[in-house]
Amino acid sequence: MHQHLSTTDVPASEVSAQDDYVRTIFSILEGEREADLLLRNLNILDVHSESVYPGTLLVHGGRIIALSPDESIVRFREVFDGQGLYAIPGLIDAHLHFESQLAHPAAFGEAIVPSGTTTVFGETLDFASAAGDEAVEAARALFADHEALPYRLYAFAPGKKTTPEVTEAMLAMDPVIGLGELAHLSYMTGNADDFRKSALGRANAGVVNCHWGVTSLSDTLLNYMPAIGVDNNHDVWNEDDIEKSIRYGLNTQIKFGVGSPEVIRTMLRAIVKRRWPAENFQLCADNISVDRVLRHGHIDWVISLAVEMGMPPIQAIKMGTLYTARSFHKDRDLGSLSPGRFADIVLTDSLSKINPRYVFKGGKLVAQDRVLLEPVDIDYSALATMPERGLGDLRADQLDLVPIEISADGSRAKVLLFDVYGRGHLKFAQEVWVPYRDGVVVPEYEGAPLNRISLVQRYADGARHTVNGLFKGVSIDTGAVSTFWPAPSAYFVVVGTDSAEMHDNLRQLDGHVGGCLVTADGETKALLPLDFYGVMADMNLTDLVDATRSIDDALLKLGNHNEGEPVVNKLLTLFISLDRFGFMQ
DSSP, rough: OOOOOOOOGOOOHHHHHHHHHHHHHHHTTTSSEEEEEEEEEEEETTTTTEEEEEEEEEETTTTEEEEEEEEETTTEOOOOOOOOOOOEOOEEEEEEEEEHTTOOOOHHHHHHHGTTTEEEEEEHHHHHHHHHHGGHHHHHHTTTGGGSSSSEEEEEEESSOHHHHHHHHHHTTTEEEEEEEESSGGGGGGGGGHHHHHHHHTTOOOEEEEOOOOOTOOOHHTTHHHHTTEEEOOOOSHHHHHHHHHHTTOOEEESSSSSOOOHHHHHHHHHHHHHHHGGGGEOOOOOOOHHHHHHHHSHHHHHHHHTTTTOOOOHHHHHHHHHHHTTTTTTTTTTSSSSSSSSOOESOOSSSSSOEEEEEETTTTEEETTSSSSSOOOOGGGGGGOOOOOOOTTGGGGGGGOOOOEEETTSSEEEEEEEEEEETTOOEEEEEEEEEEEEOOOEEETTTOOOEEEEEESSSSSOEEEEEEEEEEEESSSEEEEEEEEESSSSEEEEEEHHHHHHHHHHTTTSSSSEEEEETTTEEEEEEETTBBTTTTTOOHHHHHHHHHHHHHHHTTTTTOOSSOOHHHHHHHHHHHHHHHHHOO
């Protein structure tokens, strides 16, 4: 016997609204009422049949309501000439962390939407963790005007770094659709908070994301997260990781915004070489700077790179559209240009090298030729906090590099070596032998001079926790550069050549909520303040990019030659691995 929901179970107002909607669509298609927009003269990509056909798209109420309708019947208020360009679905970022971009949602939209990204699935765990007792109110403020953004935002409640109470409150918020980045390493022992958050995610029938930890967990432990219903995984770095992830049935997100630029190429080559079906994969930034988006692109760039690596263009596009929508159970709204879906459309002159000429969100033209047409005026200033100093008793000698071990002949010292590009393949931190002369560590490894790095706890209850070592990633002749990250624990990282200069730099940055600071001879050379709980800048895109580039410019004058991501973003990604590999208390 089939059971049917009674209309008494649905509010009468909702039934009435839906009645109006279906009648409106019917009357438009019958030519009795006007649609909002007709996009004409297009070459439309049908991701379902993997074909391209000439046609038109009829849009009303933000959604596509007809493919190539009879123009002798339908009526419409506006017409847009597509100039014979390819029409593809709006691009989707399957996984990113807002705070890792340092940009608030409006500033981030200024960067990504001109690249063709119309939907983002965003994590907020570091933001919520940094906000502490104010996490719930801060999240509401962050999401308050999300519908005014030029892209669609779907968010996740924290799966780690916060209390279950914060997770539960955020699961009830719009636009939160599930549980985000569930912890992985804590399941080795079983953690009550993790179990509670997993239960909350399952009970809310939402999507559950995970940071699966393929490179860290045994095969036995790898079963746990898929077994409890986790939907997707972005913790893959190489061919073996990818094979495991798809074998365990996880939607596998290929990330391009962290680590070495070669990592994304390695993963895309593996997919092509192994001929794994593209339907297993989605594309995501994870962590990416707005500066890099402006220089290279966003999802459009990685789709073009996938084609360059040998993937058929339509399959590459589907990884950034339909397959991502399906992985979040959103393909009734997103991921294809078919009736009923949002009119999120990108017009490009090529399918193999995406070049977003025009970008529509809900049928509204929001970007043209990689420029956002209207600024997004959302005031996030309520999220700004006041600095709370913590380094009043820090001494310069606490930053000295002390050997872990000295060789029998006294000529070498064993020290920690940190590599900014070592994430994902267990080379982030290594114990290495370096020269030792006159009781002092010589900061060089395999003949190459290196800077020193110190990880410093901001708020000490008793003895202050510090970790000192050598560092690959920044190379300055003098001065120092530091960053701060508050989640899950408040720590600074400072890089330099001299303990006194590094100490002075930290004491200066301690006067700010958070950010990145370059100093030399006691003077500030560049500063990027992060006034929103120490993880986001209260800046528009232009000001944020200027500030991040000023850091690099200042470091260049001190001897550093940077490539790839801005130094501030490189240094901030260190905190992920410092936490993951147990260097933070």
